[in-house]
Amino acid sequence: xxxxxxxxxxxxxxxxxxxxxxxxxxxxxxxxxxxxxxxxxxxxxxxxxxxxxxxxxxxxxxxxxxxxxxxxxxxxxxxxxxxxxxxxxxxxxxxxxxxxxxxxxxxxxxxxxxxxxxxxxxxxxxxxxxxxxxxxxxxxxxxxxxxxxxxxxxxxxxxxxxxxxxxxxxxxxxxxxxxxxxxxxxxxxxxxxxxxxxxxxxxxxxxxxxxxxxxxxxxxxxxxxxxxxxxxxxxxxxxxxxxxxxxxxxxxxxxxxxxxxxxxxxxxxxxxxxxxxxxxxxxxxxxxxxxxxxxxxxxxxxxxxxxxxxxxxxxxxxxxxxxxxxxxxxxxxxxxxxxxxxxxxxxxxxxxxxxxxxxxxxxxxxxxxxxxxxxxxxxxxxxxxxxxxxxxxxxxxxxxxxxxxxxxxxxxxxxxxxxx
Numbered sequence: 001x002x003x004x005x006x007x008x009x010x011x012x013x014x015x016x017x018x019x020x021x022x023x024x025x026x027x028x029x030x031x032x033x034x035x036x037x038x039x040x041x042x043x044x045x046x047x048x049x050x051x052x053x054x055x056x057x058x059x060x061x062x063x064x065x066x067x068x069x070x071x072x073x074x075x076x077x078x079x080x081x082x083x084x085x086x087x088x089x090x091x092x093x094x095x096x097x098x099x100x101x102x103x104x105x106x107x108x109x110x111x112x113x114x115x116x117x118x119x120x121x122x123x124x125x126x127x128x129x130x131x132x133x134x135x136x137x138x139x140x141x142x143x144x145x146x147x148x149x150x151x152x153x154x155x156x157x158x159x160x161x162x163x164x165x166x167x168x169x170x171x172x173x174x175x176x177x178x179x180x181x182x183x184x185x186x187x188x189x190x191x192x193x194x195x196x197x198x199x200x201x202x203x204x205x206x207x208x209x210x211x212x213x214x215x216x217x218x219x220x221x222x223x224x225x226x227x228x229x230x231x232x233x234x235x236x237x238x239x240x241x242x243x244x245x246x247x248x249x250x251x252x253x254x255x256x257x258x259x260x261x262x263x264x265x266x267x268x269x270x271x272x273x274x275x276x277x278x279x280x281x282x283x284x285x286x287x288x289x290x291x292x293x294x295x296x297x298x299x300x301x302x303x304x305x306x307x308x309x310x311x312x313x314x315x316x317x318x319x320x321x322x323x324x325x326x327x328x329x330x331x332x333x334x335x336x337x338x339x340x341x342x343x344x345x346x347x348x349x350x351x352x353x354x355x356x357x358x359x360x361x362x363x364x365x366x367x368x369x370x371x372x373x374x375x376x377x378x379x380x381x382x383x384x385x386x387x388x389x390x391x392x393x394x395x396x397x398x399x400x401x402x403x404x405x406x407x408x409x410x411x412x413x414x415x416x417x418x419x420x
Contacts, residue, residue: 001116009107017130027062027080029175033125036166038134044101050088054099104140124176127163170200178416183335193360202343209412217309220390220406223255228306235295243269260394277385285382286319317410320383321417329363337383338411345408349401351376387411
């Protein structure tokens with residue numbers, strides 16, 4: 001933990017905040033802390049600088065996302081989300097510069113006062129003191145002309161508790177724990193729904209990720225391990241039409257959790273959708289199997305994780321993680337499936353809620369009709385197929401989208417993959 005004093009420059013009387021920050025926070029998170037500490041609205045550009053002010057030519061710059069993406073910005077700098085606080089402040093008295101709003105030019109100096117022991121129950125960021133209210137956004141001219149009294153009702157009003165209330169919102173916890181950044185924006189947007197389900201709060205309340213032991217993983221990943229074993233050596237033979245043979249379909253059906261309660265003979269793959277969807281996910285999305293010379297055979301990745309439950313778990317988490325190549329809808333739908341799965345161990349995946357979340361984000365069918373939860377069964381959503389089949393072999397009737405505890409842990413792990 002770092003004890004940092006943040007001073008707003010060129011203010012009389014001095015305006016400052018004393019903060020305790022986890023040393024591994026990225027500068028992107030520190031920016032949000034400063035916004036709350038000084039009561040700003042994050043409506044303008046900002047940047048950090050080391051070895052000088054934010055406009056000094058010799059200073060090392062750490063840029064906000066807009067400046068990084070701006071084709072007209074010719075200044076060299078590192079994206080702030082790639083830099084940790086303990087990479088720029090290491091010893092007492094070290095300083096880091098920050099500027100918010102390139103027009104008003106609110107400059108803040110962060111000085112490391114102390115390095116403190118980390119406590120397991122410590123929040124990622126907390127305000128421990130300060131002085132004076134801060135001038136609000138877009139008030140530079142009035143402030144310079146009439147002082148703090150010209151822009152705030154009570155210049156001396158400052159309450160650390162008010163800052164800590166803002167710092168206590170889920171965004172900080174989720175960011176500090178490494179959840180996917182786009183998920184943070186989704187959770188924040190969804191928090192404004194009239195029927196908000198508290199997705200951010202529920203994710204923030206998840207315990208730290210703990211991967212189950214091999215024995216438990218082997219039971220829950222049995223369907224995957226069965227296919228990898230069956231495809232070893234000579235592979236799983238296919239018919240001339242490219243389907244698995246009836247005897248193999250029957251064997252596979254006894255392994256695939258989504259086959260629980262299936263009504264039918266389960267001997268033709270083209271008529272047994274859970275088997276067909278599972279097999280296709282192993283080929284197209286998970287890249288564990290491939291079709292070659294009339295059989296399903298192990299890929300290099302499949303051979304590497306065969307018989308290794310922990311390695312298979314890691315591979316599935318990596319493949320489920322939202323990628324950059326997919327369309328925006330696919331990424332956001334996948335993120336919401338993973339998020340709701342992570343907080344739903346032992347329960348059915350709430351497809352209706354996910355559809356309503358996406359509708360709130362502005363998604364609809366091309367004809368203007370709304371998204372429906374049941375339609376997710378027909379979408380090419382790898383996460384649903386993979387997660388629903390992380391369970392023990394089918395027994396009796398069960399909902400096809402039930403999320404086992406191990407599946408919930410897998411979804412949690414997938415949401416953290418971008419940090420690994």
